[in-house]
Amino acid sequence: xxxxxxxxxxxxxxxxxxxxxxxxxxxxxxxxxxxxxxxxxxxxxxxxxxxxxxxxxxxxxxxxxxxxxxxxxxxxxxxxxxxxxxxxxxxxxxxxxxxxxxxxxxxxxxxxxxxxxxxxxxxxxxxxxxxxxxxxxxxxxxxxxxxxxxxxxxxxxxxxxxxxxxxxxxxxxxxxxxxxxxxxxxxxxxxxxxxxxxxxxxxxxxxxxxxxxxxxxxxxxxxxxxxxxxxxxxxxxxxxxxxxxxxxxxxxxxxxxxxxxxxxxxxxxxxxxxxxxxxxxxxxxxxxxxxxxxxxxxxxxxxxxxxxxxxxxxxxxxxxxxxxxxxxxxxxxxxxxxxxxxxxxxxxxxxxxxxxxxxxxxxxxxxxxxxxxxxxxxxxxx
Amino acid sequence: xxxxxxxxxxxxxxxxxxxxxxxxxxxxxxxxxxxxxxxxxxxxxxxxxxxxxxxxxxxxxxxxxxxxxxxxxxxxxxxxxxxxxxxxxxxxxx
Numbered sequence: 001x002x003x004x005x006x007x008x009x010x011x012x013x014x015x016x017x018x019x020x021x022x023x024x025x026x027x028x029x030x031x032x033x034x035x036x037x038x039x040x041x042x043x044x045x046x047x048x049x050x051x052x053x054x055x056x057x058x059x060x061x062x063x064x065x066x067x068x069x070x071x072x073x074x075x076x077x078x079x080x081x082x083x084x085x086x087x088x089x090x091x092x093x094x095x096x097x098x099x100x101x102x103x104x105x106x107x108x109x110x111x112x113x114x115x116x117x118x119x120x121x122x123x124x125x126x127x128x129x130x131x132x133x134x135x136x137x138x139x140x141x142x143x144x145x146x147x148x149x150x151x152x153x154x155x156x157x158x159x160x161x162x163x164x165x166x167x168x169x170x171x172x173x174x175x176x177x178x179x180x181x182x183x184x185x186x187x188x189x190x191x192x193x194x195x196x197x198x199x200x201x202x203x204x205x206x207x208x209x210x211x212x213x214x215x216x217x218x219x220x221x222x223x224x225x226x227x228x229x230x231x232x233x234x235x236x237x238x239x240x241x242x243x244x245x246x247x248x249x250x251x252x253x254x255x256x257x258x259x260x261x262x263x264x265x266x267x268x269x270x271x272x273x274x275x276x277x278x279x280x281x282x283x284x285x286x287x288x289x290x291x292x293x294x295x296x297x298x299x300x301x302x303x304x305x306x307x308x309x310x311x312x313x314x315x316x317x318x319x320x321x322x323x324x325x326x327x328x329x330x331x332x333x334x335x336x337x338x339x340x341x342x343x344x345x346x347x348x349x350x351x352x353x354x355x356x357x358x359x360x361x362x363x364x365x366x367x368x369x370x371x372x373x374x375x376x377x378x379x380x381x382x
Numbered sequence: 383x384x385x386x387x388x389x390x391x392x393x394x395x396x397x398x399x400x401x402x403x404x405x406x407x408x409x410x411x412x413x414x415x416x417x418x419x420x421x422x423x424x425x426x427x428x429x430x431x432x433x434x435x436x437x438x439x440x441x442x443x444x445x446x447x448x449x450x451x452x453x454x455x456x457x458x459x460x461x462x463x464x465x466x467x468x469x470x471x472x473x474x475x476x
Contacts, residue, residue: 134392135392135393135394135434135435135436135455136434137393137432137433137434137435138433138434139431139432139433139456140431140432141431156393162393165393166433166434169433169434173431173433180433188433216393229395230395245396245397248395261391261397261437261439262390262391262395262397262437263391263437266391267391267393267434
């Protein structure tokens with residue numbers, strides 16, 4: 001490291017910038033530190049210019065790196081595969097690489113988003129994290145995957161929708177930044193499952209009708225009585241096993257779980273909005289990513305605030321459907337019906353398919369009311 | 383001493399709870415547990431940026447005193463992890 005540092009001192013800024021972007025782990029770190037330091041000397045304006053140059057290189061480019069933690073817990077671990085490198089023959093490494101690539105492609109091609117932050121953020125994954133670690137995480141900067149416990153759960157890269165779920169936590173972080181607690185936390189989980197299933201369907205070229213709507217179907221070991229970790233089609237039905245217990249997800253607001261565990265049951269109550277999405281997508285028909293997926297993405301990136309509740313999400317998706325496909329359009333009606341079915345009806349004052357005089361208590365201008373509108377994709381950390 | 387641990391959340395959202403009364407333990411194992419507890423210096427800590435972390439709730443009743451601690455997968459120190467792993471392996475599930 002020290003030796004590299006000396007070498008870097010002789011390198012012109014454009015090479016440093018390139019190294020900061022495309023070099024190996026050590027080179028990147030040193031190049032960034034060197035750039036930061038020289039920029040600091042030259043002043044903040046120059047630092048911003050260097051940042052802009054780095055971003056120009058980044059635009060639209062997929063830049064995946066997979067690291068191996070070798071069953072330890074230090075991050076990121078040893079770099080084992082970078083963008084364009086051949087397969088490693090290690091299932092976890094290659095699945096993390098392929099899965100993050102498919103997720104990147106989905107966001108770019110279907111939703112017009114350049115990576116997690118909208119600005120070409122590098123996609124870093126660490127596999128073989130910890131010992132018998134039966135979990136996958138987004139830690140605010142990168143994805144982390146365990147090998148499973150060797151009993152109930154397989155390795156966590158095995159399901160494409162799990163990889164897309166983790167990366168989508170990053171997308172939410174850089175957009176609505178839904179607070180990870182209670183209803184807003186369950187919505188955070190919900191959006192990760194939505195994009196998780198959409199990436200899976202898009203990758204399989206599968207219509208809403210054909211999809212199994214299962215999250216983490218490949219995670220359960222053969223010993224477990226169940227089909228997946230969650231079902232968006234029938235929340236609460238994914239597994240019923242002597243050791244694992246029974247899938248606790250509700251599909252309706254009347255069964256909302258009040259708990260202080262798991263940040264207020266964020267992985268449980270997500271069943272309610274998950275089922276609303278399933279209903280909307282199947283009512284609309286065709287490919288879920290073409291219509292319902294775009295509505296939900298619009299709501300996440302343009303309407304929802306960090307403290308959004310389920311009702312806010314119902315309203316935001318209803319308004320988004322109106323904005324994208326027209327007021328009183330079929331998709332908008334489907335969204336309203338879907339949320340009603342899970343016990344979270346769209347606010348009556350917003351409904352455009354019901355006569356105003358019967359519902360409205362507040363007089364909105366024609367064209368529908370606007371929820372607080374946030375147009376940027378700037379990170380909004382709490 | 384009685385000790386209870388609940389692990390909740392994680393990507394799978396599956397809940398695991400174990401409980402242990404040291405009265406039923408061989409002396410060596412009770413000492414091991416007390417050593418782990420002392421080393422862990424339990425403090426509540428959370429990692430706000432992490433999504434899908436396991437949440438751990440520990441409750442310890444010792445000599446009529448109850449102490450509780452909530453932490454998560456990313457925030458906990460290595461000694462606490464050792465304690466939690468030991469409990470998940472040795473304490474009966476309830």
